[in-house]
Amino acid sequence: MKAVVQDRFGPPEQVLRVTDTDRPVPGPGEVLVRLRATSVNTPDWIAVAGVPYALRLAARAEGAVRGTDIAGTVAALGEGVTAFALGDAVFGTKWGSGFATAGTFAEYTVTAADRLIAKPEALAFTDAAACVMSGLTARAAAVDAFPTGPGTRLLVNGASGGVGTFAVQIAKHRGAHVTAVCGPRNLDLVRDLGADEAIDYTERDFTAGPDQYDAILDNVLNHPPRRSFRALAPGGVYLPNSIGNTGGLLAGLATMAGANLRGMATRTTVRSVDGNFTPDRLAEVAALVTSGAVTPVIDRVYPLEETPAAVAHMYTHHARGNVVITMGD
Ligand SMILES: NC(=O)c1ccc[n+]([C@@H]2O[C@H](COP(=O)([O-])OP(=O)(O)OC[C@H]3O[C@@H](n4cnc5c(N)ncnc54)[C@H](OP(=O)(O)O)[C@@H]3O)[C@@H](O)[C@H]2O)c1
Structure with a gap:
């Protein structure tokens, strides 16, 4: 073969x-x-x-x-x-x-x-x-790790990739308000998938406020967790979901570990996504x-x-x- x-x-x-x-x-x-x-x-x-x-x-x-x-x-x-x-x-x-x-x-x-x-x-x-790895991972985020539903606000960082495009649609289908973060060429795509708001990361940094979210599915991990946490509403849940794209010895593994430690120190809920x-x-x-x-x-x-x-x-x-x-x- x-x-x-x-x-x-x-x-x-x-x-x-x-x-x-x-x-x-x-x-x-x-x-x-x-x-x-x-x-x-x-x-x-x-x-x-x-x-x-x-x-x-x-x-x-x-x-x-x-x-x-x-x-x-x-x-x-x-x-x-x-x-x-x-x-x-x-x-x-x-x-x-x-x-x-x-x-x-x-x-x-x-x-x-x-x-x-x-x-x-x-x-x-x-x-x-x-559907397999991308769909399972998105489902795990929007159903298990943070049960999206009416009245919940989810931000998806990296909304236009395989996982993100499933996550936006699954969360919308479950009635959540979805904010999608992606590059400029994909803004129309994520809106077509149902995102209520689309943020172009080259224009606006979602961690800089003023909006806050009940959960952040972070498929990119391009912001330090302390900044991402600022965009969480009280009681919000951070879902770090990236090995990271920076290369090197540990890439995003260190950021993922840092998010968990910072979550414990600041009593912020951090959950892994089991896809x-x-x-x-x-x-x-x-x-x-x-x-x-x-x-x-x-x-x-x-x-x-x-x-x-x-x-x-x-x-x-x-x-x-x-x-x-x-x-x-
Ligand atoms: N938990 C699990 O079991 C599991 C399983 C599989 C994957 N994952 C994780 O899921 C993540 C997403 O995977 P994926 O398959 O969707 O592919 P990906 O290649 O990680 O994501 C591609 C998307 O990321 C976006 N992106 C790149 N830089 C960005 C930035 N600075 N800000 C916002 N978006 C940015 C791109 O958007 P633009 O082109 O618009 O810039 C592109 O649409 C990965 O990091 C991976 O580690 C987890």
Whole structure:
């Protein structure tokens, strides 16, 4: 099968190559999926570029196949798997046990059967792939970490990326007042997605006031937590959700840790966003899409052969919604 193999850490277009490898074989409890689509997420560029450098300790580079989001059809069943039949359309994830080294930037991948669910007929493979990590993370923020609803005010920093575009729509669907922070070329996009207010970060710093919010979903972490906290209403909740784009040894990891410490010191509620897969959570995201409440925003769809360019695009930190990769027709 064709797969995108990594040689070492570095710029995606220099360290990723498309090659022929052996098709994986499902073990007991596993499913072989013929992939139709996957998407590129933050853990993928981190594991390819190897920044923040500290994460190199957790990710092997040589020979790895990255990618975690799965949308495809069942090609073989491991021993004991009864939940699916050959040819079933499914979607789900490989995420959950660290960076993927036998991932989804390939024609086939293997995952545990309990990390897949049936794909609704009405959900395109490309949309299904976009729903997994981005949709799950946005749902975790707007439903679990801060239950948005009528009368709540949510600010989404980094509103025009994969996570942000889902978060704006999910929070709006639940009745919240949503303020979206993004760059100038994406103001119309976030308004179209339902944002009540759109802030161009090149014109206005949301941490400078005067407006305050019940929760801030911070997908960028480009302000020190002490400043972001100033934009919280009394009792407000800060949701730091970024490894950060600054590179270096720790990048946003240090800021995330600092936010938690500062939260304890100032009695500000800081909650992490647990975007991990459960079948129910992914089914909930899919239902939002098939009902028309949420539309996945897809920036570009790349063929598998152009995966290095897809990862490089995500690594610019200015993808407009989700970056999707497709296999075959
Ligand atoms: N908790 C979890 O399980 C989990 C899972 C996946 C991802 N994440 C985190 O979620 C975050 C968002 O991921 P993503 O997939 O949406 O992609 P992303 O590449 O982090 O976000 C891209 C977006 O960020 C915006 N952006 C860049 N600089 C900005 C700034 N200074 N101010 C405001 N917005 C800015 C860009 O908007 P413009 O182009 O308009 O500038 C672009 O639309 C990541 O930081 C990642 O670490 C968490």
